């Protein structure tokens with residue numbers, strides 16, 4: 001029988017902030033899905049799709065480790081590893097892709113409060129009107 005493991009709630013505040021950040025970033029960048037470029041009216045129509053598995057805490061809230069995708073693209077890349085890699089390499093460049101991959105494979109004791117401070121700052125930055 002499959003055992004359903006509950007996500008530890010201590011990650012939830014950061015997960016919520018991170019998801020909001022990634023999805024609103026996608027709306028700013030392309031106005032919708034970062035892969036198929038389908039326009040969306042609201043960030044809520046997007047998923048926060050991870051590159052390296054979010055079970056690896058060292059990169060769970062790293063901005064280069066996720067993109068805002070429509071549900072179709074999210075499902076597609078999660079089932080096609082090569083396409084997923086190709087998408088994120090195109091998005092980040094080979095160097096940044098490798099950096100996140102190596103960081104994700106390097107277990108770290110994460111400071112959730114510190115990540116939260118960072119994510120709060122980034123959310124504020126994204127919500128600020130552009131001055132230029």
Ligand SMILES: [Zn+2]
Pocket residue numbers: 033034035036037038069070071072073074
């Ligand atoms: Zn899409």
